[in-house]
Amino acid sequence: xxxxxxxxxxxxxxxxxxxxxxxxxxxxxxxxxxxxxxxxxxxxxxxxxxxxxxxxxxxxxxxxxxxxxxxxxxxxxxxxxxxxxxxxxxxxxxxxxxxxxxxxxxxxxxxxxxxxxxxxxxxxxxxxxxxxxxxxxxxxxxxxxxxxxxxxxxxxxxxxxxxxxxxxxxxxxxxxxxxxxxxxxxxxxxxxxxxxxxxxxxxxxxxxxxxxxxxxxxxxxxxxxxxxxxxxxxxxxxxxxxxxxxxxxxxxxxxxxxxxxxxxxxxxxxxxxxxxxxxxxxxxxxxxxxxxxxxxxxxxxxxxxxxxxxxxxxxxxxxxxxxxxxxxxxxxxxxxxxxxxxxxxxxxxxxxxxxxxxxxxxxxxxxxxxxxxxxxxxxxxxxxxxxxxxxxxxxxxxxxxxxxxxxxxxxxxxxxxxxxxxxxxxxxxxxxxx
Numbered sequence: 001x002x003x004x005x006x007x008x009x010x011x012x013x014x015x016x017x018x019x020x021x022x023x024x025x026x027x028x029x030x031x032x033x034x035x036x037x038x039x040x041x042x043x044x045x046x047x048x049x050x051x052x053x054x055x056x057x058x059x060x061x062x063x064x065x066x067x068x069x070x071x072x073x074x075x076x077x078x079x080x081x082x083x084x085x086x087x088x089x090x091x092x093x094x095x096x097x098x099x100x101x102x103x104x105x106x107x108x109x110x111x112x113x114x115x116x117x118x119x120x121x122x123x124x125x126x127x128x129x130x131x132x133x134x135x136x137x138x139x140x141x142x143x144x145x146x147x148x149x150x151x152x153x154x155x156x157x158x159x160x161x162x163x164x165x166x167x168x169x170x171x172x173x174x175x176x177x178x179x180x181x182x183x184x185x186x187x188x189x190x191x192x193x194x195x196x197x198x199x200x201x202x203x204x205x206x207x208x209x210x211x212x213x214x215x216x217x218x219x220x221x222x223x224x225x226x227x228x229x230x231x232x233x234x235x236x237x238x239x240x241x242x243x244x245x246x247x248x249x250x251x252x253x254x255x256x257x258x259x260x261x262x263x264x265x266x267x268x269x270x271x272x273x274x275x276x277x278x279x280x281x282x283x284x285x286x287x288x289x290x291x292x293x294x295x296x297x298x299x300x301x302x303x304x305x306x307x308x309x310x311x312x313x314x315x316x317x318x319x320x321x322x323x324x325x326x327x328x329x330x331x332x333x334x335x336x337x338x339x340x341x342x343x344x345x346x347x348x349x350x351x352x353x354x355x356x357x358x359x360x361x362x363x364x365x366x367x368x369x370x371x372x373x374x375x376x377x378x379x380x381x382x383x384x385x386x387x388x389x390x391x392x393x394x395x396x397x398x399x400x401x402x403x404x405x406x407x408x409x410x411x412x413x414x415x416x417x418x419x420x421x422x423x424x425x426x427x428x429x430x431x432x433x434x
Contacts, residue, residue: 002424006127010420011106013042013119015099017082018108024083024148028056032145035082035115036060039143042122046129048141053162059153062143063165066125068135075138076352076434077172077388079379080118081147081154084110091411104417111415113408114175117394118143120423127428135431140169147379150339155382166386171352174378177392178360178426180367182400183275187255188367190360191278193392194353195244195373196380197285198343200311200321204228206333210303217301222294225305228333229289232309235328237284239265242315244373247348248279251370277405281375285313285321287328308338312375315343341381345373346389352434356393359430363422364397393430397422 017035024030033054040050040062050064060082068075087096087109094100096109110116121141127133142165146154158165177193206228208221241249241262249268252275253260261268265283269276287309294305313321329335347353348371357369380390396419398404407413 002127002428006123006424007421009126010119010123010424011417013122014106014116014420015101017115017118018099018110019097021097022083023086024146025086026149030083031058032082033058033060036062036143039118039122043125046126048125055153055157059145061145061154061158064141066135066139068138070136073137074170075140075168077140077142077166077169077383078121079142079144079172079174080114080121081144081379083145083148085148085409093412105414106417107414109413111413112404114394116415116420117175120427123424124428124431138168139431140166144379151379151382155379159382159385163386169388172380172383172388172390173393174380175392175394176374176378178356178395179404180398181278183273189275190364190367190369191372192356192369193374194346194348194371195242195315196344196377197282197312197314197375198318199339199341199377200313200337201339202309202311202335203338204307204309204329204333204335206305208303211301213299213301220301221303221305224332225294225307228329229307231328232287233289235287237286239283240314240317241283242345242373244345244348244371245279245282248370248372255368278372282373285317287311313343315345341377342384344380344384344390346391355434356430359426360395362429363425395423395426
């Protein structure tokens with residue numbers, strides 16, 4: 001059971017890590033090393049031997065292993081990323097890198113994504129060192145760089161260049177699961193992630209005939225690109241139910257006393273009310289145009305125009321995504337993956353999933369645990385190259401006014417102190433018993 005020092009440390013560590021600005025602007029513009037040094041120092045203080053590993057100077061990862069008591073047991077990976085997305089200070093109520101603790105809340109970029117979980121991992125490791133606790137399974141701890149971009153300097157680098165550090169690891173847990181979802185009618189739902197949609201960030205390139213803006217031009221690259229972008233943005237992707245989403249709908253339907261009618265999923269979602277948010281983004285592929293780049297002067301028709309699309313595909317639906325993009329872009333626009341990572345699926349009937357649920361229910365007996373699929377992605381994608389099955393489990397007990405999912409990459413990101421205390425207790429319980 002987490003002691004008072006662990007409860008104090010998880011708050012202090014969260015605040016300290018937030019104050020270390022690890023903004024990842026993409027294109028290699030980030031320095032995680034100060035945060036990695038902070039984490040490594042605290043792991044070393046727990047008697048561990050953390051390794052600091054870099055593909056690129058300053059883009060630092062930390063890996064350590066806690067030996068288990070059963071050498072024959074499969075090892076478990078617990079991982080969190082150290083980088084954060086940018087924050088515009090003028091938009092915030094407090095400075096996004098202040099780590100301010102006010103009225104029982106820790107404020108700043110990374111408070112939920114995901115320096116809170118990093119702090120929980122550190123606090124639990126140090127708690128075990130004080131109490132002489134050893135888990136049954138080896139626990140490998142990894143703090144990664146570059147998750148908020150390509151992961152090439154982070155989990156991708158670790159998986160490709162240092163697979164030996166993950167010998168024996170079969171499962172992993174990380175962000176975006178076991179948080180309180182309030183349904184507006186008094187129910188508290190704790191979704192645990194057992195899947196992720198694949199990442200298909202794409203670049204579209206239209207080519208045409210450059211010329212004067214006043215002349216007739218039937219080969220206008222901008223027009224061709226705009227038409228393709230419109231087709232992609234307006235496309236209605238067909239319904240696809242993965243095993244994880246089907247399990248989520250089954251559990252949610254039972255919670256609300258409904259029959260899970262999979263022939264009318266949209267009708268079922270309507271009956272679930274706010275809880276439909278947990279699955280509605282993961283019943284289809286998606287393709288959202290996000291960036292445009294064309295031309296350099298108003299009276300010049302450019303010979304090339306470029307757009308970018310945030311595409312996501314469900315497990316088993318990547319081929320459909322590719323063939324659909326081929327059709328929607330048409331003959332005058334080429335497309336390619338700017339960044340592609342696989343979709344993931346994890347079993348919801350595994351002992352590990354059951355142990356996560358039991359740990360949540362011990363400290364939130366009023367909560368209802370359900371599986372869900374993430375609409376986005378995590379470092380679990382890269383670690384899956386090593387045969388590691390990934391779950392989303394970063395426990396937080398949140399009050400009703402906290403919209404957890406809106407705080408990811410949002411303004412005034414923050415986390416309650418009590419939520420961090422809950423997280424340490426649940427993570428400790430899970431790792432001791434899994």
